[in-house]
Amino acid sequence: MRKRLKDIYIKLYSAFGPQGWWPGETPFEVMVGAILTQNTNWQNVSRAINNLKKEKLLSASKLNSLRLKKLASLIRPAGYYNIKAKRLKNFLDFFFKHYKGNIRSLSKKETTELRRELLGVNGIGEETADSILLYALNRPVFVVDTYTKRILSRHKLVKEEAPYRVLQNLFADNLIANVKMFNEYHALLVKLGKDFCRKLKPRCAQCPLKG
DNA sequence: GACCAGGCACATC
DNA sequence: GATGTGCATGGT
Numbered sequence: 001m002r003k004r005l006k007d008i009y010i011k012l013y014s015a016f017g018p019q020g021w022w023p024g025e026t027p028f029e030v031m032v033g034a035i036l037t038q039n040t041n042w043q044n045v046s047r048a049i050n051n052l053k054k055e056k057l058l059s060a061s062k063l064n065s066l067r068l069k070k071l072a073s074l075i076r077p078a079g080y081y082n083i084k085a086k087r088l089k090n091f092l093d094f095f096f097k098h099y100k101g102n103i104r105s106l107s108k109k110e111t112t113e114l115r116r117e118l119l120g121v122n123g124i125g126e127e128t129a130d131s132i133l134l135y136a137l138n139r140p141v142f143v144v145d146t147y148t149k150r151i152l153s154r155h156k157l158v159k160e161e162a163p164y165r166v167l168q169n170l171f172a173d174n175l176i177a178n179v180k181m182f183n184e185y186h187a188l189l190v191k192l193g194k195d196f197c198r199k200l201k202p203r204c205a206q207c208p209l210k211g
Numbered sequence: 212g213a214c215c216a217g218g219c220a221c222a223t224c
Numbered sequence: 225g226a227t228g229t230g231c232a233t234g235g236t
Contacts (some may be wrong), residue, residue, distance in 0.1 A: 021217095038218040044233055045217090079216085079233035087219085125219050145217050190217055199215070215236085222229080 002174045004157065008209060009181070012188035015208035019187035022135035024049075027103050028060055030136035034128050035087050036078040048078035060101040064092045087123025094121045111139045126164045134186070140177035143186045144168050147193025154197065155209070 023042065024030040029049065036045040051074045052058040057066060072085035092101070098117070099105040109117070111133060118129035126144070133139040144167040153160040158167055175181070196207040204210065 034217090037216090039216065039231090040218085040233075041216040041235075043216095043235075047234090077233060080218090080231045081233080083219085083231055123219065127218065131217080143217085147217070186217085193217085216234095220230095224227085
């Protein structure tokens with residue numbers, strides 16, 4: 001399994017190169033993006049984030065004092081905008097209550113404990129929590145998403161119904177924990193998923209993992 | 212017009 | 225514990 005996972009990474013990296021994730025300028029922007037991208041493509045999320053940037057509202061304190069309705073209208077392009085506005089607010093409540101809205105303060109928290117805290121926020125599940133840990137806070141945590149599940153189950157590395165934790169442990173137990181590599185690996189799986197491993201119309205004949 | 216996208220919470224059995 | 229459903233925009 002070690003060799004298999006390493007082999008997949010090498011093939012993907014050779015085929016696609018570095019992906020430059022996360023597309024966000026600051027840790028806070030990454031955290032906002034992590035919530036907005038839930039079950040939504042990045043292009044729509046990008047529009048929502050640009051709306052916030054245009055109004056110069058993309059900071060913890062600005063967003064925290066923004067009315068829920070106003071926030072919802074600004075993030076509208078990201079879809080599920082009402083529920084995502086609430087989720088952002090829930091996260092901000094948590095962020096200010098425990099860390100004064102301060103990234104440096106948040107950064108001091110130990111990874112496992114912080115993950116538990118993030119999962120306690122309504123609207124932050126495992127993937128969102130892990131995306132924040134890896135891409136905003138540079139913790140060596142592997143992010144699992146639908147593409148990861150689909151690709152690994154189609155390659156018979158896990159059962160189709162395997163829970164999040166099983167997939168995450170597969171990577172954690174068989175790879176050296178490394179932020180840069182975990183960053184690229186997940187991004188590469190998403191790239192592969194988008195281009196070759198779609199739900200209904202996979203393009204297996206041209207897949208870089210073929211063979 | 213159907214299908215899909217870098218999930219999550221909640222209701223119900 | 226497993227299964228089903230609501231949330232919603234914009235691209236293909």
